[in-house]
Amino acid sequence: MRPGSAGTPSPTGSTRTTVTDHQRSPITRRSLGITPMAYLRQVRLARAHEDLATTDPAQGRSVRDIAYKWGFNHVPRFAAAYRERYGVLPSETLRKV
Secondary structure (H helix, E strand, O other), X not given: OOOOOOOOEOOOOOEOOOOOHHHHHHHHHHHHOOOHHHHHXXXXXXXXXXXXXXXXXXXXXXXXXXXXXXXXXXHHHHHHHHHXXXXXXXXXXXXXX
């Protein structure tokens, strides 16, 4: 058994319990109704939305900059997901500031 897993002592002497991705997935699906990856994507999309809504475009930040900041490496897919969730393009949200 690895140190620090399943309640065994770690090298520092503390104990901790780990939860594997396999164990976590059913919990997330039951409590949130979505997979862990879908939940993470929703959170990242919401944070990107906050940035777009509060960023002054005169500062030189673009939709691409904000998408990349939140881990969306394919801007057209980000824009499609954003529009599906918020009903407008991310560039429209950025311009409303």
